[in-house]
Amino acid sequence: MIAPALVAEVATFVADEARLLDDRDYTAWLALYAEDARYWVPVSTEQRTTTEGPMHFHDNKQLMMARTHRLMTPRAFGAEPSPRTCHVVSGTRIDALADDGEITASSSQIMLEWRARGHFEEDVRVFGGRVTHRLRRAATGGLIIAEKRIDLVNAEGSFNAMLAPL
Numbered sequence: 001m002i003a004p005a006l007v008a009e010v011a012t013f014v015a016d017e018a019r020l021l022d023d024r025d026y027t028a029w030l031a032l033y034a035e036d037a038r039y040w041v042p043v044s045t046e047q048r049t050t051t052e053g054p055m056h057f058h059d060n061k062q063l064m065m066a067r068t069h070r071l072m073t074p075r076a077f078g079a080e081p082s083p084r085t086c087h088v089v090s091g092t093r094i095d096a097l098a099d100d101g102e103i104t105a106s107s108s109q110i111m112l113e114w115r116a117r118g119h120f121e122e123d124v125r126v127f128g129g130r131v132t133h134r135l136r137r138a139a140t141g142g143l144i145i146a147e148k149r150i151d152l153v154n155a156e157g158s159f160n161a162m163l164a165p166l
Contacts, residue, residue, distance in 0.1 A: 003092050006089075010105045011092040013143045014133060018087035026068035030061070034136065037061050038147045045151045056155070083115040095132075102146065103135040109150075129153045157163065 013032075020029040033039075041056040050058055059067065071082055092107040110128040117123055134147040 002097060005139070006097075006103075007094055009143070010094055010103060010133075010135065011107075013135070014092045014105065014107050014131075015089050018089050022085050022087055024071070024082065024084075026072055029066060030065060032143075033061055033064065033145045034138075037064075037145055038074055039064055040148075041152065043154070043155055045155055056152075057150075083113050085114075086112045086139045088112075101137055103143075104132065105133045105135060106130055127152060129155070 017029065017032055020026075020032070036062070038050070038058070038060060040050055040058045042050075043053075043054045043056060047053050049053075051080040066073055088110045090108045092105060094103055094105050096104040098104075107130070109131045110126065113123075113125045113127070115123045129152040132147075132149045132151070133145055135143045136146050
């Protein structure tokens, strides 16, 4: 049995990560990721590895830093005005606990993204799916993200690129 305190810690961590995205605190959000972290969104929920096919995102920490820098830069091409998001996180659970202490957790998440397109136009989009985090302990004792995988319910569908991270 997994200790209830660990379940609560993981659920709080996942919710806090989503809140940092909604607050557009990308510096603090990036600090949650290990230096060797991977962030990916496959085009198919059947895809098991990053080498099996195309992906909407497949970023290491350096690419994540570049993307978030663009979102933080005023008047950056394609990101002005910066989108606003609201994440809803539900059903966070621990799926596996490895002998080395690595935690695999999953949750259902919905992200609402709003962006003004002009004086009288706006764009509202909804993304949702299962989010899987592989977590490990940092030297400080807190959790860090080794890998984040997002399986969108409409992963095979066509849509414009997500501006903000899910």
